[in-house]
Amino acid sequence: MDTFLSALKAVIDSLGATIALPIIIFFVALILGAKPGKAFRAGVVIGIAFIGINLVIGLMWGALSEVGQALVKNLGITRDVVDVGWPSAAAIAFGTKVGLWVIPIAILVNILFLVLRWTKTLNVDIWNFWHFAFIGSMVAAVSGNLAYGLIAAALAAALALFLADWTAKAVQSFYGLPGISIPHLTTAPGVPFAIFTNWFVDKIPGLNKMEADPETIRKRFGVMGEPVILGLIIGLILGILGFYNAGDFQTVLVKVLGLGMNLAAVMLLLPRMVSILMEGLMPVSEAAREFMQKRAGSREIYIGLDSAILIGHPAAISTSLLLVPVAILLSLILPGSRVILFADLAIIPFVVAMFAPLMRGNIVRMVIAGTLELLVGFYLATWMSPLFTSAALDAGFKMPENALSITSIGDGFLWPPALFAQLVNYLGVFGLVIVAALLGVAMFFYMKNTKAWEIAAGAPKE
Amino acid sequence: MPMRKTILVACGTAVATSTVVAKSLEEILRDRGIDVVTRQCKASEVASMISGVDLVVTTTPLPGNLGVPVIQTLAFLTGIGKEAVITQIIQALKL
Numbered sequence: 197m198d199t200f201l202s203a204l205k206a207v208i209d210s211l212g213a214t215i216a217l218p219i220i221i222f223f224v225a226l227i228l229g230a231k232p233g234k235a236f237r238a239g240v241v242i243g244i245a246f247i248g249i250n251l252v253i254g255l256m257w258g259a260l261s262e263v264g265q266a267l268v269k270n271l272g273i274t275r276d277v278v279d280v281g282w283p284s285a286a287a288i289a290f291g292t293k294v295g296l297w298v299i300p301i302a303i304l305v306n307i308l309f310l311v312l313r314w315t316k317t318l319n320v321d322i323w324n325f326w327h328f329a330f331i332g333s334m335v336a337a338v339s340g341n342l343a344y345g346l347i348a349a350a351l352a353a354a355l356a357l358f359l360a361d362w363t364a365k366a367v368q369s370f371y372g373l374p375g376i377s378i379p380h381l382t383t384a385p386g387v388p389f390a391i392f393t394n395w396f397v398d399k400i401p402g403l404n405k406m407e408a409d410p411e412t413i414r415k416r417f418g419v420m421g422e423p424v425i426l427g428l429i430i431g432l433i434l435g436i437l438g439f440y441n442a443g444d445f446q447t448v449l450v451k452v453l454g455l456g457m458n459l460a461a462v463m464l465l466l467p468r469m470v471s472i473l474m475e476g477l478m479p480v481s482e483a484a485r486e487f488m489q490k491r492a493g494s495r496e497i498y499i500g501l502d503s504a505i506l507i508g509h510p511a512a513i514s515t516s517l518l519l520v521p522v523a524i525l526l527s528l529i530l531p532g533s534r535v536i537l538f539a540d541l542a543i544i545p546f547v548v549a550m551f552a553p554l555m556r557g558n559i560v561r562m563v564i565a566g567t568l569e570l571l572v573g574f575y576l577a578t579w580m581s582p583l584f585t586s587a588a589l590d591a592g593f594k595m596p597e598n599a600l601s602i603t604s605i606g607d608g609f610l611w612p613p614a615l616f617a618q619l620v621n622y623l624g625v626f627g628l629v630i631v632a633a634l635l636g637v638a639m640f641f642y643m644k645n646t647k648a649w650e651i652a653a654g655a656p657k658e
Numbered sequence: 659m660p661m662r663k664t665i666l667v668a669c670g671t672a673v674a675t676s677t678v679v680a681k682s683l684e685e686i687l688r689d690r691g692i693d694v695v696t697r698q699c700k701a702s703e704v705a706s707m708i709s710g711v712d713l714v715v716t717t718t719p720l721p722g723n724l725g726v727p728v729i730q731t732l733a734f735l736t737g738i739g740k741e742a743v744i745t746q747i748i749q750a751l752k753l
Contacts, residue, residue, distance in 0.1 A: 283673065320736070323674045376732065414721070422703050467673045471698065474677040481678070485737060499736045507670025508701035508718030542700075545670060 214592065218243040220296050221480055228483035241476030248469035249287045250593060252462060256280065256539065259458040264536060264600055266438030274534050277581040281539025282606035283470035286326040291591030294332035294345040298325050301346060302353040303484060307491060314639065315357040318488055319379045319500035322481035323474055327381035328352040330607050333587040334580060334617040339624065347628050348616050351635065352381065355612060358639055359384035363550060364498050366654035370553035371506055377498035378506070382546045382606040386569055387653055390551040393565035408559040410510035417517045423542040426520065427463030430538060431456035462539060506549040511557035516544035519566045526570060533574035540605035547605065553654030573609025583617060584608055663751050664695045666707055668716040672700045675717045679734045683715065686744055713750050
């Protein structure tokens, strides 16, 4: 029996997400009450999704590694941390050993918080549990301790509930979504940046009166705002910078156009592959939603959803269109940062969506806050990239020899994973105790003075 | 045999919430004997994807005047009011 178990463990460890996750997902779906046939198909589809994502990531790594090395040679700047995009981050997070357990853990945390009346949010957005798995994976990578990673994932799930409650009234009134909150750890961490920017901008005469019209910006950018075109243009720019001296005109042209098309392909294919992962997860998330809604009782509950439902707002779209060139520029000039941005330029609307209620959709302020958050993010990402890379290996993604390190804006640029990982890095298990204490203190003051906190996050005063 | 209808499903990513909506729609409408094709896209791509589409279902706000009916709904994500939205969708498809 022992031999059998250790052999099984070896198989799971070596095959990673393609084998282990389908098996776990099958059982989790069954426990939550999904029909066996559906649960089985869900598991198989998830395995397929990982195979597909692996193929596309291989294409991207190949293309970006070559141009990354050429850039180092030509421009003398070290940009060896490649942005692989949030779809890769999500797949990596679900594929790690922490990711295997994140769904039951986060559901338990949510039910516990509802029973204790510590939250009003019922987080039915199972898909975005990947953020908790991501934080847990960073902690597991930095400490080498799976238990710490699992505890960190549970704390991250609690943090998401707190941030969702705190911002709920602001989101509901600004976006017109009664009864909804957003426990999404790419979006909610922006609130402190928005509070700071508002405070700062209010003090600067002239700037504090400035506005811009979102519709005009959106119309002017038109097709440029589409990820595929964005990927093509970035590929062409990187190609010209990296390969202009690669040989005769024909060689240069082929390399530059080839890179442009490769990166455009990644922008279209990667989200498609990840949507297969989402399709596989659906029977689980439907079963989990029914399971939790049945147990939530009849009191006032916010339903926690993906911030994807906020992104169509003109303020979010226009702000992110303006932030794309800013982000690329920062990526090229920031001293000490080693990150080259690419795949995650399409996620910027998620980063800025929670600014909008606080800033009444004022794009000038949103762009300033977004620039600030990205600026800090480059350094967090540079620091976290070795952890990110080792999480990818843990999840069984194949990386080429001498591969670059990897990161992504969602969530490699954000402070929650960096905070968790830094504290555990320096303090071990006490780091987790401090995170729990900080969260407890924040929740205590929020519950004591709910109204004032909600207004601080952008809720209307009345 | 009525013509097969095409529904464009939009959200912020074309990955997460639109997959839930698209797969639920396919399943529910198939159970009622209605044959539909769904396509998914980001909110920013709707304008380029609109040709040949009979109906847009979205989880996030879209710009106006697309020339086809648009239904914005969270019912497939929250499970609340799903039946009413399905009726609305079937009417919009003029079946």
